[in-house]
Amino acid sequence: MTTTYETLTGDQIVELCRRHTLFEWSAQAAVDPIPVARAKGIYFWTPEDKRFIDFNSQLMCVNIGHGDERVIRAIQEQAAILAYANPFMATEARAKLSVKLAELCPGDIDCFFFTNGGAEANENALRIARMFTGRHKIAARYRTYHGGTAGALTLTGDPRRWASEPGIPGVIRIPDFYHGIQRGSDTTEEVLARTEEVLQLEGPQTVAAIIVEPVVGTNGILIPPDGYMQGLRALCDKYGILLIADEVMAGFGRTGEWFSVDHWKVEPDLISMAKGLTSAYVQLGAVGMSRKIADHFEKNVFYGGLTYNSHPLACAAALATIAVYEEDNLIENARKMGTVMRGMLEDLKQRHPSVGATRNIGLFGIVELVRNPETREPMAPFNGSSPEMQALGKHFREHGLYTFVRWNTFFTNPPLCITEAELAEAFAIIDKGLEITDRAVS
Numbered sequence: 001m002t003t004t005y006e007t008l009t010g011d012q013i014v015e016l017c018r019r020h021t022l023f024e025w026s027a028q029a030a031v032d033p034i035p036v037a038r039a040k041g042i043y044f045w046t047p048e049d050k051r052f053i054d055f056n057s058q059l060m061c062v063n064i065g066h067g068d069e070r071v072i073r074a075i076q077e078q079a080a081i082l083a084y085a086n087p088f089m090a091t092e093a094r095a096k097l098s099v100k101l102a103e104l105c106p107g108d109i110d111c112f113f114f115t116n117g118g119a120e121a122n123e124n125a126l127r128i129a130r131m132f133t134g135r136h137k138i139a140a141r142y143r144t145y146h147g148g149t150a151g152a153l154t155l156t157g158d159p160r161r162w163a164s165e166p167g168i169p170g171v172i173r174i175p176d177f178y179h180g181i182q183r184g185s186d187t188t189e190e191v192l193a194r195t196e197e198v199l200q201l202e203g204p205q206t207v208a209a210i211i212v213e214p215v216v217g218t219n220g221i222l223i224p225p226d227g228y229m230q231g232l233r234a235l236c237d238k239y240g241i242l243l244i245a246d247e248v249m250a251g252f253g254r255t256g257e258w259f260s261v262d263h264w265k266v267e268p269d270l271i272s273m274a275k276g277l278t279s280a281y282v283q284l285g286a287v288g289m290s291r292k293i294a295d296h297f298e299k300n301v302f303y304g305g306l307t308y309n310s311h312p313l314a315c316a317a318a319l320a321t322i323a324v325y326e327e328d329n330l331i332e333n334a335r336k337m338g339t340v341m342r343g344m345l346e347d348l349k350q351r352h353p354s355v356g357a358t359r360n361i362g363l364f365g366i367v368e369l370v371r372n373p374e375t376r377e378p379m380a381p382f383n384g385s386s387p388e389m390q391a392l393g394k395h396f397r398e399h400g401l402y403t404f405v406r407w408n409t410f411f412t413n414p415p416l417c418i419t420e421a422e423l424a425e426a427f428a429i430i431d432k433g434l435e436i437t438d439r440a441v442s
């Protein structure tokens with residue numbers, strides 16, 4: 001029997017999606033998706049017109065905000081002219097986007113391989129690093145996420161990796177500087193010394209690349225201590241190892257710079273990007289490489305390919321999205337509103353005993369909740385939840401605030417076009433919600 005509906009209600013959408021599709025990273029019985037019908041600016045609406053503030057830019061990706069007419073028009077125009085050409089062809093959208101990205105990227109990164117998203121960007125980054133250096137090991141950290149495909153998931157340190165093990169061979173772990181709300185952070189000197197020790201034990205001549213999220217995203221908005229990124233660069237130079245910056249989440253203005261490495265003026269050899277590249281209007285990722293790596297592939301075959309590599313629709317969407325960042329000064333707005341948001345986060349910390357720590361860089365922010373301000377016991381365990389965190393999530397949902405609630409944390413990652421008044425609107429909902437977690441504080 002075929003079921004057809006004129007227009008589906010929110011409940012019908014949820015029921016059919018639940019019955020006939022798999023939701024990510026979840027036992028399906030536990031998922032409770034919000035039905036989404038339309039979106040504009042920092043808001044989205046359900047089919048029944050309940051409005052939400054999108055305080056996570058969906059998956060930290062709709063950086064320019066929803067429904068921007070300029071990007072929509074560019075997609076429509078490209079679709080009308082040439083929706084697709086295979087990746088052995090050369091198109092105007094591909095040409096123009098690569099020139100623009102070369103202008104924006106740090107150092108002499110001026111050559112790009114386009115993918116469907118961030119995981120594929122990292123898959124190709126690790127493959128390029130291996131082909132270029134002739135070495136096979138890739139060093140990555142624990143508190144990080146690099147994507148859901150085999151190689152990227154092996155690079156991923158967080159628990160999303162566990163079910164897919166064993167992953168690809170050759171991935172080694174270097175230390176994190178952050179150890180959770182109770183143990184805090186190592187100094188730059190400590191973490192770099194331990195990193196070098198791991199490299200020496202592994203044999204640095206066997207290590208092709210170190211991959212890091214310069215500012216870690218889902219694993220806690222971890223902003224490196226001063227000197228860390230420069231120190232990693234120096235270690236890479238010392239041992240002939242490539243530095244891969246995974247800017248999939250932190251790139252495109254999220255932190256108040258085009259790329260988060262720009263805060264430390266560090267030039268990676270490879271840079272992966274996705275999400276904000278098109279603000280998710282169309283799916284697109286890319287890995288950018290320095291000139292010396294690009295030159296290597298003049299004579300040597302680049303063994304990699306994707307049917308949708310350099311998809312014209314996605315390249316046109318990216319070009320239009322980048323124009324929006326520039327026209328609307330969104331990088332600057334992220335910086336300015338980031339300062340405003342820091343004030344709001346600090347205010348929460350002053351007034352709510354359950355707020356153990358807040359961190360933000362630009363509009364990339366997080367709140368860590370604790371049960372006890374002295375012991376700093378987290379409000380939920382590592383990789384777990386708690387009734388209080390669930391109740392907080394419920395409060396956000398009931399009051400029309402969408403954001404990620406993960407373990408003992410929740411995120412503050414709005415679109416970069418947000419205004420001070422809109423930030424205040426979101427923080428008023430958060431402020432009230434924290435009364436729930438405050439009640440659990442002993």
Ligand SMILES: Cc1ncc(COP(=O)(O)O)c(C=O)c1O
Pocket residue numbers: 116117118119120122145146147148213217218246247248249250274275285
């Ligand atoms: C830092 C980082 N790298 C890679 C990825 C994977 O990107 P995608 O989901 O587009 O494959 C993500 C996704 O959240 C990410 O945050």
